[in-house]
Amino acid sequence: MKTQKISEAVVRRLPIYLRFLNELAMKNIMTVSSQDLGQKLDLNPAQIRKDLAYFGEFGKKGIGYDVSYLIEKIRQILKLDRHIQVALVGAGNLGRALCNYNTYLRNDMKIVAVFDAMPGKAGESINNLTVQPMHEMKQTITKLGVRIGIITVPAVEAQNVANQFVECGIEAILNFAPVIIKVPADVRVHHADFTTELQSLAYYLD
Amino acid sequence: MKTQKISEAVVRRLPIYLRFLNELAMKNIMTVSSQDLGQKLDLNPAQIRKDLAYFGEFGKKGIGYDVSYLIEKIRQILKLDRHIQVALVGAGNLGRALCNYNTYLRNDMKIVAVFDAMPGKAGESINNLTVQPMHEMKQTITKLGVRIGIITVPAVEAQNVANQFVECGIEAILNFAPVIIKVPADVRVHHADFTTELQSLAYYLD
DNA sequence: TAGATTGTTAATCGATTAACAATC
DNA sequence: TAGATTGTTAATCGATTAACAATC
Incomplete structure (x- = not known):
């Protein structure tokens, strides 16, 4: 929510999430859980959820994260939605x-x-x-x-x-x-x- | 003393110390304090002393660190003393x-x-x-x-x-x-x- | 409904910094 | 000796992980 300061460690992980989400999107995978993400990226799922939660509620309980929605959101956070x-x-x-x-x-x-x-x-x-x-x-x-x-x-x-x-x-x-x-x-x-x-x-x- | 595990953060700083020490050596500077080092490398002096202390007692109280001795020691730690x-x-x-x-x-x-x-x-x-x-x-x-x-x-x-x-x-x-x-x-x-x-x-x- | 998974709090773990006795 | 600076302990700060109620 940008009121608290986001740690550098969190910011460094965001591009890594983004990169992998882009791979998923290319494979037409629509949804991903923090579990999946953690496994592929060698990170703790709780950490991934917490990282994302700093910026908003992007997931759906019981479902996971919508890949293209999360891509859009992370790009916004990183300011990659502009040139x-x-x-x-x-x-x-x-x-x-x-x-x-x-x-x-x-x-x-x-x-x-x-x-x-x-x-x-x-x-x-x-x-x-x-x-x-x-x-x-x-x-x-x-x-x-x-x-x-x-x-x-x-x-x-x-x-x-x-x-x-x-x-x-x-x-x-x-x-x-x-x-x-x-x-x-x-x-x-x-x-x-x-x-x-x-x-x-x-x-x-x- | 290598019994405890050394954190990745410490290991990543050692090459940075080494690099700067080499610069000092080239300028024929014989001695450096953690204070000096910290200032030049944007690090806390206590952190530098602690990092080095994991591996031994390389400094002299009241004096600081001998540049070429510390270079030698860090090269050993990083295994850069071999090809x-x-x-x-x-x-x-x-x-x-x-x-x-x-x-x-x-x-x-x-x-x-x-x-x-x-x-x-x-x-x-x-x-x-x-x-x-x-x-x-x-x-x-x-x-x-x-x-x-x-x-x-x-x-x-x-x-x-x-x-x-x-x-x-x-x-x-x-x-x-x-x-x-x-x-x-x-x-x-x-x-x-x-x-x-x-x-x-x-x-x-x- | 039952199973899955989030968002979040609390617990843990680890890293940084401050402080100071030891001593050159 | 007086001043400087280490090595190290204790305090602080921050980051990671576990746990679980909420809920899709």
Whole structure:
């Protein structure tokens, strides 16, 4: 009901629910229980019910959840019912790879601009987009209404890019560079660093 | 002291400590306090001390932590003091991008084999590695002593690849495909899915 | 109706933080 | 010695899970 603060853990699970619900919808499955969901997603059914209950009563007692209704609701909660424009800085291998997910993201989110500081990169084309030089960032981001920024530059450049994003009024950042970046409290940052992920996996080897 | 179970949250922070300590070492900074560390990494100093204390007494009261000693210790804890061989399946854009981090991973972890199911891909070369067909996986993984697998194939293929990894005796998997994969309990799986990460960011837009 | 499953409360479990004696 | 900072205990905070009345 949005009065209480929703924990980050809950918000991180919502896209996972959504993804699986979309799979069900494609298979023309109309209804799903928290039991089913929990089994497929390796989560406790009570947790799933509780997560959803933070936002409303989406299920029917004795029946379960209507798949397409729940999809609609989760998309609303995540604000994926609107178009959200994304910009990416760093047209290296990783940046290119992420741009190619554009089709995958359906309509909801879309990378609409790519920037790179290297003079040689500007003008290159990636999947319908043309790489732009950094000095065009402010203007392009304003014009296209970009709200989320992705950082795929080397670690030493990441903070600098983050600063520029903030300057442009970006509201949230997904940072792939292996470094903690600092931004004002009203800008949301998620870290998606492959190297730390891999290193923590090593711990679990025997 | 490894008798109690260490929480996942702790293990995930260790590589972040390590990364920053390496930065300090490069700047020839000899000593660091939990205070400093906390400030730079946006973490509570007490938490950092507690995390480290699970594994031993690495600091000096009144002084702080010796940077290079702590690096050595964390590398031991994470098992990064040995060479760990990694294999990757899915030589698409993302797979290529990750292979290029090889240099970045220093000596500790290394992607030593790349596989792809598409006949056209086999034989291609990525950063010193030659893409191999899937049927060579078992033999190569055994020969090279690969212990960790990375999945960068489309979602529909991911479970299949995971099964093959398990079959080959892989101990841990980093899955980039947007799907939950099922493996035996003794295989560790971490999910690194860019799309769910991005979707959860959208929630925090105003 | 009987069986199933939700939404929600209460219980449990675990993780973070504060506080401080020990000590460099 | 005085100041700083650890390692650790206790307090707090938050998240997960169990249980069950409500009800489809």
